[in-house]
Amino acid sequence: MRRITIDPITRLEGHGKIEIFLNDDGEVDNVYFQVPELRGFEKFCEGRPVEELPAIVAKICGVCPGCHHMASGKAVDAVFGVEPPPTAKKLRELFYMAHFVHSHTANFYALAAPDFVLGPDAPASKRNILGVIEKVGKEIGTEVIKQRRLAQEIQALLGGHQTFVVMNIPGGVRRGLSVKERDDIVEKAKGFVEFAKFSLNVFQDFVLDNKQYVDIILNGPYSLKLHSMGLVDVNNKVNFYDGKVRVVDTEGKELYKYSPTEYLDYVAEHVEPWTYLKFPYLKKIGWKGFTEGQNSGVYQATPLSRLNAADGMATPLAQKEYERMYSTLGGKPVHATLAMHWARLVELLYSAERCLELARDNDITGKELRAQLGPIPGEGVGIVEAQRGTLTHHYFTDNKGIVIKVNLIVGTTNNHAAISMSIKKAAAGLIKKGVEVTAGTLNMIEMAFRAYDPCFSCATHSLPGEMPMILEIRDAKGELTQRVVRN
C-alpha cells in the first residue's frame, strides 16, 4: 500500500487535506478528503437574540458572508412570521446579484481560466491570473478588476460594512436606496451585462474552440453521475434568492420539489469519524456510501446542478446561453464536472441581467423597508443559493425571539461527498501503474475539485497564483518515495 498526501489544500472552514491510498500495483485504492476544522456555530448561536444572527453567521465565511447573511435574514423573517415589503425583498436580491457578479467573476478569471486559457500542462509559474492577463491582454485584466470592484461597491452601499454586511433586520432592511444611487447602479449593471457576455466569448474562444479542452471536459476523468439540486422560481427557472428547492435525478427527471420548511423530509446528513464535516444526502434514498448513479443518495449542488435542476433561466440572454450550453454538450442533464465553469458563466450573465432588472424596478427606491412585526411564532427556515450550493439555515426561538436551536447545511457541505468522489475518480484516471506522477498530474487532480469552487478556494480568488500543493507518495512502510512540489 502506498499513500499520497495533499496537505494543506487551503481553506474550507479552515484547511483541507486529501489522502490518496494506492494499492500494490500503484493504482488508486481509495481517497479521503478530510476537513480538519469545526467551529460550532450551531451551538454558540444558542441564547443569542435571533436578530443578531444575520451578522453573527456572516462570520462563518469571510469570503461569502453575503450568502449566510441572506439565508439568515430569511430564516429570521420566518421566525417572526413575516415577509419583507416588496422594496426590501428586491433590495436584498439586488445586493445578492452584485454578490454573485463579484464572486463568479473572481472564480472564473482567477481560478478556472488559468487551466483553460493557458492549458492544464502550462508551467505552474504561468498558470495563474497574471498568466491569463498576459495571454488575453492587459486591458481585459484591468476590466476584470474594475467590474469586480464595481460589484463590491454596490454591496458596500447596500450592505454597510465592506466585508460583513449588516443589511438585514427582522422583516426587512436597514437602509433604502435613493434615486441617485439607483441611477448609478443601473449604469454599473449595464456594464456587468456587457462584461458577462464578453466573458462567455472568452470561454468560447479559448475553451470551446479548442478540441483538446472540449475533449477533457467531456471525456476526461471528470464525470460524475449524481442527482442535481437547485433553487427554482414558480416557472422552474433558476433563482438564487428565493423559491423552492428542486432535485432532478441522474436522467434529469424531477425527483422532488420542496419548500424551505420541508427540507428535513428530503435532506439528511451522515457522519464519518475521519472528518469534521458532515455528508448531506437525499433522505428518501438514504446514505448508500460514496457511490454514483441513480440509486445513490449523493447529490450535487453546484452551478451546473442548478442549471440541470431548472427548466431554464429567467432572463433572456442567459436563457439563450443556457440553450447553447446544453445543445453543445449533448442535452440535459450534463454530468461533466468541468462544465461547471460554463454553467457559472451562464449564471454570471443571469446575475448581471437580474441586477439591471431589479435596479430599474420602480419598487427599488420605495420607502417601505420593514414589515410590521407582531407575536413571534419562533421557528423559521431560510434557503438561498450560495455560489457554492444550496444554503439552509433553520432557527428555533422562544416567544421572545431568543435562539434555542440552530441547524445549518452550508453550500460547500452539500458537495462534500461529491468532491471526495470527483477527486477519487480523477486520481484513479490519472495515476496508473508505470506512469510517473508529475506536477501536471497534481494539477489535473486539483482541477476535479477546483470546479466546485469549494470554499477553501474562495479565499484564493483574488490571488495571483493557485492553491499550494505538495504531493507525497509513501511506500507501505510510510517511507517517502516521491515528493512533487508545485512552484
Add this chain to the structure above:
Amino acid sequence: MEGSKPKLKLAVYWASACGGCSVSVLDVHEKLFDVIANADFVFWPLALDIKYKDVEEMPDNYIDVTLFNGAVRNSENEHMANLLRKKSKILVAYGSCSHLGGIPGLANFSTKEDIFRRVYEESESTINTEKIRPLSEYKVKEGLLEIPVFYNDVRSLSQTVEVDYFIPGCPPQTERLLEVFGAIVSGAELPPKGSVIGAGTRSQCDECIRKKTENKQIKKFYRPWEISDDGETCFMEQGVICMGPATREGCGYRCIKGNAPCRGCYGPTPGVTDPGTKMMSAIASIIDEKEPEEINRVIDDIVDPAGLFYRFSLPVSLIRRKLS
C-alpha cells in the same frame, strides 16, 4: 536587490478563522505591489507553496513579522502558534479572533461535548444512530487518518504564546494595516511590546458621526427591531444598545454607516480590560431612574448581555468561559 536594504520577511497564517482577515490583507489591491517591493512573503498557505515542514526548517527568528489571524481552537492551531512564535521576531495578533477570541470564542459559552452532541447527534438533519464522532486518529482499512484535536476551550493568541502587537478588527481595516506596514518598513520606532496598533485611542463614539447630546437619558432599552431608527441619532439615545462607548475607534464606524449598532469587534478602549464592565458603567450612567427596582427594570430590557458585551471577546474576558 543586492546591496540594498534586505527585504522584510513576512508571514501570514490563519488558525480558527473565517477567511475575512486574509481577504482584508488582499484588499490592499494594487498596493500589494508596494508591499512586495519591500517585503517577501516567506509563509502564506493561502498564496504560497510553503508548507508547515518548511517553516519548521527555518532558523529561529527567521521571519521578521508574522500576522497571525484566527483563534486557537484545536491542536493544529496551537502547534502553529508555538512554531510561528519561535520563528518570528515580531508576532502580531491580527484581527478579533486572534486578538480577543472573536466570534468563534462564543463557543466558550458551551463545552466541546455540547458542541459535538449538537452538531453530530442532535442536529435536526443529522442521522447518526451509531453516535459516530470525528476522532483525531481513526484507522481505516487502508491506514491511519488523522485530524487535529478539538479543544474544550477557545483561546486568543496571547493566551497561547507571547504576542508583540495586536491589530484589532473583524476584519482590520486594510488602511490601518498599510500604515503599520509603512511604519515597520521605514524603520520608525515601534511602540512598546504588547501595544494595540493600527487603531485609535479614543472610543468609537468619538469617531461616530451620529448626533449625540451630552445628557443621555434612557428609561427603556429596545431591541433594534422595536424602534424605527431615524438614521441620524446615536443608537444609545434611541434606546438601542450600541457597543460604541466600550469599543476602541479605528474601524471607520462601518456598521453604523449601514444603520446597525456597533458590536465591539475593535475590542475595549485603552486601559479597559473587560468590555462588559465598561459597558455596564456606560449603561448605568445614562439610565434616567433613581429607584433601584426601576433601574433593574431598565437593565432587564437588555437581552443576552453576556453574548452582547462579549460578542468578540469572551475568551479574554473576566467570565472567560462556561464552567462545566
